[in-house]
Amino acid sequence: MNERFKVFVVDLEAAQGRVETIDGRNDVAGGSGLAALLFLRYGRPEQPWDHPEQPIILAIGPLTGHFPLMSKTVCAFVSPYHDQYTESHAGGRLALALFFAGYDALVLLGRAKTLSCLSLGSQHLSLRDAGFMEGMNVAGTGKLIRRMFPKSSGHRSIIRIGPAGEIGSAMACINVDSYRHFGRLGGGAVFGVKNLKGLVVCGDAQRPVPPGKEYAGLFKEVHRQVCSTDMMRKYYHLGTAANLRGLNDIQALPWNNLQKTADPGIEGVTGEIFADRTLLRNGACSGCPVGCIHLGFFRDRFKEDARYLYHQVPYDYEPIFAAGTMLGVTDCFDVLRILEDFERVGLDAMSAGVALAWATEATQRGLLSEKQTIVRLSFGDAGAYQQAAHHLGLGSNEFYRLLGGGTRKAAAEYGGDDFACVLGQEMAGYATGPLFFTAQSLGFRHSHLDTGAYSREQQDPAKDVTTAVDFLLADEPYRALLTSMTACLFARSVYQSEQLVKCLDSVGYRELAASIEPVAERIRALRWQVRIATGFCAEEITIPKRFYDVTTWQGPVDGEYFDRLREAYGRRIMEFALPEAAPL
Known part of the structure; x- marks a missing residue:
């Protein structure tokens, strides 16, 4: 097995790319380790996050494409949130698209001359003007990108940003194949500062199957553990939304900006309620047989007749906490409505929900008024939060632009730092x-x-x-x-150390395995x-x-x-x- 990394480096300003081979497989494996290694090579630690030559790095690992659930991609960048190096991880089709394009990593440098979309594969690179997409929401952007780059359908990954990324919000995420995200710490803003509205990675090459019986037998065993034992059952059935009731029962679920850690309103937003009332279907990342992506639905009636428009929204524990309990919203369909509005403008759900919870308490305490929030915020008012999501994603006024930079930045201006629920970034839902x-x-x-x-x-x-x-x-x-x-x-639980050693051995990375x-x-x-x-x-x-x-x-x-x-x-x-x- 080739123990060197194959890295595609793209100069966005010149619209050109080059393939580089880099040593280090046995030192850093891939993924997170490779991203850090590449930042040492291409990054500018002395420069701010928005410097044109600051890279954004996408990296996969040595077992990507070979074993089940080796399905994540690491996205590394200097964050607009704190101006420091960070990572965000996402599933979807991106990892396998990079694998079948023949790359261990993609490094994007420079800044496109106009708002653009980039498409690349094993034999091509195309950067096309996308100025007509300026301000377009995530769903609309995805539809147009699929029309712009129709080739490799079914073997490609499409990632893109919404208006939050274009305005440089530190809460802007990168949408990956509609239902997954590089969510935290502002990767969407890094795409935005590079004038990159979207990226298409085409897995258009062939990759050989590792030879020998050892690999085939081990793959079957790993697949059996994943699909035929209880190890992964939770993630397919209720998913992580199952945690909601349990955490509420032990007083560890944040409610109303962490003013309390349990509430009877949990009965409207448990994992069981979402499954019984909203679940439309399960989905899966490429290379994953589990199907932990839970797609809920809500419907809106057309004004002119009796027909309904159905909306599909992915959910799991963290988004439900952020758009539900943290905001005092206790109707499962209302939670999905708020999540869809975060999604449309391209905001990380956890950051946005926690930020709006702080803004609600600041309103209650008289630190903010409708002059700042535009809409009157109060815990449980889902309609107000839908409007606020729009304003936060678009940076509708000075307050929302400041809040988009981080809750504590807004608190430094308006007061209320004592009750800003920030742990390095807006908290996750575990009190x-x-x-x-x-x-x-x-x-x-x-x-x-x-x-x-x-x-x-x-x-x-x-x-x-x-x-x-x-x-x-x-x-x-x-x-x-x-x-x-x-x-x-x-x-x-499947990939304990002993199992990882066997997997690496079976595909030829014996020195790394040892x-x-x-x-x-x-x-x-x-x-x-x-x-x-x-x-x-x-x-x-x-x-x-x-x-x-x-x-x-x-x-x-x-x-x-x-x-x-x-x-x-x-x-x-x-x-x-x-x-x-x-x-x-």
Whole structure:
């Protein structure tokens, strides 16, 4: 197996591309590790996020295209949210499209001269003017891109942005194949600053199947574990929406801007309710037999007659929390309506929902008025939130443009930082306590998936700083390895270390397979070195007072323990900046 990476580098200003082969497979595997390696080569750590030569990187892993659920793509960039290096991960068809185009990664440099759409494959690159799409919503953009680039239908991935990305909102996402997203930390704004409305990746080449019986037999065994055991059953049936009732029952579900952690209104937005009343069908990312994408529906009546227009909206736990409980919305169809409006303008649902929850409480406290919010915001008013989603995505006035840069930026101007629910970025929906709050605020991506803190906190609530920090540090390398394989993290129970070794061996990456533990540590350290080089400092991360005031299933938060935990974890993270931590 070729142990060098094949990387397609595109100069958007010149509308030209070149293929480069780069060493490092046995050092960084692919995915997250490859993205960090490529940023070292092409990035400008001393420049701001919107510098034209700052890259946006798409990377896949060594098992992409070979095994089930190796279906993610890593998107790496300098974030408009905090001006530091970060990653966002998405499924869809993109990973397999890159694989069948023959590339391990795509690097986009420069800025197109006009708003444009880029199409590329194994033998072509085309950059076409898309000025007529300016301000167009995500759905309309997708329809037009499919007409502009009709070839390779069924073997292509289409990613695009909405108006939020065009105006540079730090909450702008990149839509991937309609139902998946590079959601967090503003990748859509990076596309926007590069004048890139959309990207089409055509998987138009053939790739050989790994030879020998070892691979075929192992594929069947992995497929059996995924489809015929209970390992993945949850994700197909109710999906992660099943978490809503359980978290509410233990007082760990944020409601009304985290003013409470449980509410009887849960009966209208449980996973069971969404499945019974809204579920239209399940979908799956390419290369995944599970089908965890849950598509709900709502309908609107045409004004002129009795017919209905049906809307399809993907949902899972985090979007329901953000557009539902965090906003006090307790009707499942209303949640889908709000999510569709976030989707249309190209906003990350979690960031947008949490930001609007803060704006609602700020309105209640008299810090904001309709002069700023345009529409009167109150918890539970779904119609108002639909309108506010539109204003936030378009940056309708100074307030919404500021809020689009991050909740705490708006709070710095209008007041209300104490109740801004931001943990590095707008929080995920787990009010389990200080361990999770610490992990998200200081984690590499400010993501609930950086570690299993929210799960660990429910299993072991003991207040032991050393044990807690040791858990966070021990959990991170394996997750970094999985995201370098670009495995779906839902499959982490399937792809334990021993299984990964067998999979890598079966497709020819024997040297990498023999050293996955040191490789995992190297990837973890390399990512932190790149992040720190672009400005991250653990001591500068502050946590709003709301997280100290909240009552979780453990009772009131212990502020002293919380502070000691944050200080200890932050100190250990900064140790990864040491050059000897990740020799390449």
